Structures are given as structure tokens and as C-alpha cells.
Amino acid sequence: MNLRIPATRRKPSELGRAPEGPRLNPTASTRIRAFDATRSCVYSFFMSAYQMLWPVIRCLPPEFAHTLGLRLLRLPWRWNRPVADPFAWNGFHCRHRVGIAAGLDKNAAVVPGLERLGAGFVEIGTILVEPWPGNQVSPRLRRLVAQRALWNRLGFTSLGLKQVLMNLQSLQPTALRGMAILCNIGPHPGRLRKADDPLLAARDDLRTLVEGLHRFADGFVINLSSPNTRGLRSLLQSDRLRAALLQPIGTHLRHLESAEGQGRRRPLLLKLPPEDQERQPWNRDNLARVICPLIESGWCDGLVAVNTSVRLATTMVRLPPEDLPGGISGEPLRPEALRVVSMVRELSGPKALVIGSGGILRADDAVAFLDAGADLVEIYSGLIYRGPRLLTECAQTLKDRRPQRAVN
Ligand SMILES: Cc1cc2nc3c(=O)[nH]c(=O)nc-3n(C[C@H](O)[C@H](O)[C@H](O)COP(=O)(O)O)c2cc1C
Numbered sequence: 203m204n205l206r207i208p209a210t211r212r213k214p215s216e217l218g219r220a221p222e223g224p225r226l227n228p229t230a231s232t233r234i235r236a237f238d239a240t241r242s243c244v245y246s247f248f249m250s251a252y253q254m255l256w257p258v259i260r261c262l263p264p265e266f267a268h269t270l271g272l273r274l275l276r277l278p279w280r281w282n283r284p285v286a287d288p289f290a291w292n293g294f295h296c297r298h299r300v301g302i303a304a305g306l307d308k309n310a311a312v313v314p315g316l317e318r319l320g321a322g323f324v325e326i327g328t329i330l331v332e333p334w335p336g337n338q339v340s341p342r343l344r345r346l347v348a349q350r351a352l353w354n355r356l357g358f359t360s361l362g363l364k365q366v367l368m369n370l371q372s373l374q375p376t377a378l379r380g381m382a383i384l385c386n387i388g389p390h391p392g393r394l395r396k397a398d399d400p401l402l403a404a405r406d407d408l409r410t411l412v413e414g415l416h417r418f419a420d421g422f423v424i425n426l427s428s429p430n431t432r433g434l435r436s437l438l439q440s441d442r443l444r445a446a447l448l449q450p451i452g453t454h455l456r457h458l459e460s461a462e463g464q465g466r467r468r469p470l471l472l473k474l475p476p477e478d479q480e481r482q483p484w485n486r487d488n489l490a491r492v493i494c495p496l497i498e499s500g501w502c503d504g505l506v507a508v509n510t511s512v513r514l515a516t517t518m519v520r521l522p523p524e525d526l527p528g529g530i531s532g533e534p535l536r537p538e539a540l541r542v543v544s545m546v547r548e549l550s551g552p553k554a555l556v557i558g559s560g561g562i563l564r565a566d567d568a569v570a571f572l573d574a575g576a577d578l579v580e581i582y583s584g585l586i587y588r589g590p591r592l593l594t595e596c597a598q599t600l601k602d603r604r605p606q607r608a609v610n
Contacts, residue, residue, distance in 0.1 A: 252589025264343040264352075272307070275315025281590045282320030284379065287601035289322070291555050291577060292503070293467040294421055297380035298322035298597040300568060303559050303580040304386040304425065304473070305354075309361045310369040314377040320593045325506075325580060326366070327386030328425045329415065331407045333362035334391060337430055339526055345586070346518065350563060351535070352583045353519050354510065355528030357430040358388055363414050370418040382420040386473065387411040391431045401437055405447045409454050416458050421468045424451070427475035427509040429529040435479045438472075439488075444495050448472075452501035469503035469555050472496065474546070476508040476538045476560065483513070484542055490549050497550045504555030506580070507542045511535055532583035536561025540574045547575025563588055565599035572600060 252259075259267055287298040301323035302316055310326045317324075336342065336359030344353045360366075370383075389404035397403035404426070412422060424447075426438045437443065452470055459466055474493075477483050496502035510529025518530055539560025547556055558576030562568050563584040571579045584592050 252591065256589075260345065260347060264341075264345055268343070272312050272315075275312040275319065277315075278318075280318045282318070282594045284317075284320045284381075285322075285594060285597035285601055287322075287597060287604070288380070289578065291469065293465075294382065294469050294555070295380070296323040296382035296420070296578070299572070299578045299600050300593055300597040301325060301382075301384075301557075301578060301580040302585070302593075303582040304328055304423065305356075306582055306585070308359060310366050310383075313369070313373060313383065317378055317381045319590050320597070321381055322597060323382035323384060323420070323578065323580075325384040325386045325423060327423075328358050328360065328388040328428065329363060329366050329385060329411060330358055330360040330388060330390045331363050331410050332390055332392075333365070334358050334360050337526060342528075344519075346530075346532070349518070349532065349534055350583070350587050351514075351518070351530050351532035352586065353515060353528050353530055355430045355526050358391055358428065363411060367414055367418075370415070373418075383418060384421045384423050384471075385411070385415045385419040386423040386425050387415070388425040388428065388431075389434070389437075391434075394431070394433055400433055401440055401442055401446045404437060405450055408447070408451050412451060412455050413458065416455065416468065419468060421471065421503075422455070423471045423473050423506050424448075425473045425509070427473045429475065429510055429512040429515070430526065435475055438475070439479050439492060443492075444499055444501065448496055448501045449499065470501065471504045471506055471555060471557065472502055473506040474508050474542060476511045476535065476542055477513045481513045481516070483538060484545065486545055486549070489542070489545050493546065493549055497554055504557070504577075505546050505550065506557040506559060507546050507576075508535070508539045508560050511538065514538075531560065532587070533561045533563055536563075536567060536570075540570055543571060543576050544574040562596065563592070565595045568596035568600055569603060 285298045289296050289299050299322055302321045304325040304327050307316060307326050308328065313324065337355055337357035339355060342354060342356045346353055387408055389407045393403045393407065394400050408424060426434055428434055455468065455470060478488055493505060510531045512527050512529055514530035514534050515527045521527060543556060543558045556576050557578045557580055558571035559580045562579055562581045568579045581592060
């Protein structure tokens with residue numbers, strides 16, 4: 203097994219050396235140990251409380267439960283002890299390798315709460331230039347508990363760039379404690395529908411979003427892979443994607459960065475669906491046709507693989523054929539997500555930043571993603587089924603297994 207993180211990307215502090223600090227007198231160290239023990243009890247209580255409350259949570263309507271969850275995240279509690287396992291990639295830093303996937307905090311409403319949940323990084327969004335209510339269908343979100351999956355066809359529900367900026371501006375500088383923010387951005391479905399050239403409409407939207415958000419973002423993820431916005435996935439396989447969309451966005455971002463004059467570089471990533479636009483699993487050739495020109499051009503720094511699956515939705519959820527099929531996330535998505543991550547790593551080479559997502563419900567799943575070639579992993583559905591404990595469990599396991607992975 204080869205080590206995915208070249209040593210040059212890692213800082214000495216990441217290589218497991220204990221930082222040297224001043225010696226404490228015995229009374230102080232006893233007090234600190236007692237404080238640590240109390241803190242551990244409080245964390246354990248919160249973590250097991252989720253499992254105890256699960257029979258109640260699963261009876262709540264899913265969208266209501268989500269809103270309630272966001273409310274709880276506003277409480278000033280620290281739910282999890284954050285794991286320290288810093289990751290660095292070309293100027294992008296986060297405090298460990300396990301993050302929260304897009305869709306959970308679409309409007310950056312609870313970023314400090316996600317920090318207190320112990321995330322290494324968070325992908326906020328999908329953010330749109332203007333507000334959009336999402337798909338007006340019912341139901342839009344369902345738990346498939348036996349399969350440990352979620353079925354959703356929310357579409358892009360966004361309060362718009364202005365509100366997201368207000369939320370980000372209100373963040374205290376100390377609120378993040380090393381948690382990175384990736385901004386997941388997408389074209390506005392209303393404009394896309396009306397545009398003569400959807401790719402150019404998407405480009406204009408994404409440019410506005412990058413311009414507005416770059417001060418707060420540690421990186422960007424372009425989302426052309428949501429299954430719930432008509433016409434979106436076809437943009438991904440357009441021959442003009444690189445020249446008409448990625449290159450102008452990338453140029454604009456680099457221009458904004460050089461105007462900043464801080465030498466800071468934010469990765470520009472693309473989020474992939476688990477299947478092509480014909481809803482067939484990617485094969486090596488058609489995936490190569492999409493991602494190789496983007497990576498080789500240097501305008502795309504990496505990929506997030508994968509978004510939810512329409513193919514699984516059509517087999518797992520019975521709907522009239524004309525109805526919006528939605529997408530499946532959670533456990534059934536994992537095999538395909540792992541297959542795509544491994545193809546992505548092979549095709550994009552060792553330097554690309556690859557984030558794996560899809561069906562992480564236990565620590566071993568996160569390890570499997572790293573073994574398949576991911577640098578980082580992110581979770582959504584697993585948090586619903588396992589609660590906040592999952593974040594720390596995955597981050598700690600990845601940290602503990604690092605020396606073993608390096609030796610192999
Ligand atoms: C309810 C819900 C909403 C989502 N919204 C978005 C979104 O707005 N943008 C996006 O790129 N992905 C979105 N996703 C996809 C997730 O970010 C993630 O890629 C996918 O769910 C697979 O990970 P999981 O199996 O851990 O949930 C959403 C997923 C769910 C379940």
C-alpha cells in the first residue's frame with residue numbers, strides 16, 4: 203500500500219512528535235487531570251445521549267428533525283473533544299481529516315456549532331447567488347432506516363449569498379479553532395432554466411459567489427452533481443466545461459488572491475456524482491474524459507467524490523416515472539463511492555486533493571476511503587444514524603492508524 207500523503211505535504215507536528223512544553227508542578231497537573239476526566243464524562247454523556255434519543259428522533263419528520271438539530275447546534279455546548287491530527291495541502295490546513303459534507307449547513311448558520319461538534323472541516327452550502335426554496339415536491343427527505351440511508355430531493359434550498367455573508371461576517375475570529383471552511387457553490391436553478399447558454403449562466407453565478415465568499419473560504423467546491431436540479435449534471439460532461447467555466451473561475455480566484463497579497467491559495471475542487479448523466483456507474487474512460495482535462499489544465503485542484511445517487515434512488519424508492527427521483531446517500535452508496543474515489547485518485551495523480559464522501563457510518567469506512575486514495579473524508583448521513591460520536595471516532599482512528607499506514 204502506498205502512502206497517500208507525500209511527506210513534503212506534512213508538517214513536523216503532523217508526524218506524531220509530541221510538542222515540548224513547560225513542566226507543570228504536581229498539584230497543577232492533578233487539577234488538569236481531574237478537569238480532563240470531568241470533560242470526558244460530559245462528552246460521553248452527549249455522545250450516548252444521541253443513541254438513547256434515537257428512537258424518538260427517528261419518529262420526527264426528517265426536515266423538522268434537521269431544523270431542530272440546527273437549533274441545538276446553536277447552544278454553546280461543546281459536544282465532542284476535537285481530535286488534533288493536522289492536515290495540510292498546498293496552503294490548505296484543517297485540524298483533522300474528517301469533515302461535515304455539504305447540505306447539513308447550507309447557509310453557514312451554525313458554523314461555530316459544527317466546530318463544537320469536533321469537525322476537522324466543514325463544507326457549507328450549496329450556496330446560491332439568490333435565495334431559492336428548493337423543489338416544491340412532497341416528501342423531499344426520507345429516512346430509509348433499515349438500509350441506513352437517506353433519500354432526498356430537496357434541490358438547492360438556499361437563503362442566498364447575502365444571508366450567507368452576513369452569517370460568516372458575524373463569526374468571531376476565534377470561533378473556528380483550526381476547522382477549515384470549504385464553500386460549496388452552485389448555479390441558480392431559476393437562472394439555469396431560463397438561460398440560452400446554461401454553462402455561461404453557471405459561470406457568471408459561480409464567479410459572483412467566489413468573489414463574495416473568498417475572504418471567508420479556505421477552499422471552494424463547485425457543485426454540478428446534485429441530482430435534484432434539472433440540467434445540472436449535463437454541464438459536468440460538457441466539452442466546454444474547462445474553457446467556459448473552470449478556467450474563468452480559477453483565473454478570477456487567483457486574481458482575487460494576488461490582490462489580497464497574502465500568498466494564500468485556496469483549492470478549487472469539483473464535486474462528482476457517483477454515476478454519469480445516463481445514470482450508469484462511471485467507467486474509467488468516461489470518468490477520465492471528464493476529470494483528466496480539468497486536472498491537467500491546473501484549474502482544478504481536486505475532486506469531492508461523491509454526491510447522492512439517482513441510480514440507487516430509482517431502484518430503492520418507488521415513484522411514478524415522471525416524478526423527480528431524488529438521490530440516495532448513506533450505507534448503500536459506499537461501494538460505488540469507494541470505486542469512484544479509487545478511479546479518481548488513479549486518474550488525477552498523487553498531487554490532487556481528493557475528498558471522499560458516501561456512506562461513512564463507522565471508523566473502518568473512513569479508513570477504507572483513505573486506502574482508496576482520499577486525503578480527507580466527509581460525512582452527512584452517518585451523523586444522522588450514529589450521532590456526533592462518529593466524527594471523533596473516525597478522526598481518532600485515522601490519527602491512530604497513521605504510523606501503521608506510513609510503514610505499509
Ligand atoms: C439532505 C441532504 C442534502 C444534501 N445537500 C447537498 C448540497 O446542498 N450540496 C451538495 O453538494 N451535496 C449535498 N448533499 C450530499 C452530501 O454532501 C454527500 O455528498 C452525500 O450525502 C454522501 O455522503 P453521506 O453518505 O455521508 O451522506 C446532501 C445530502 C443530503 C442527505
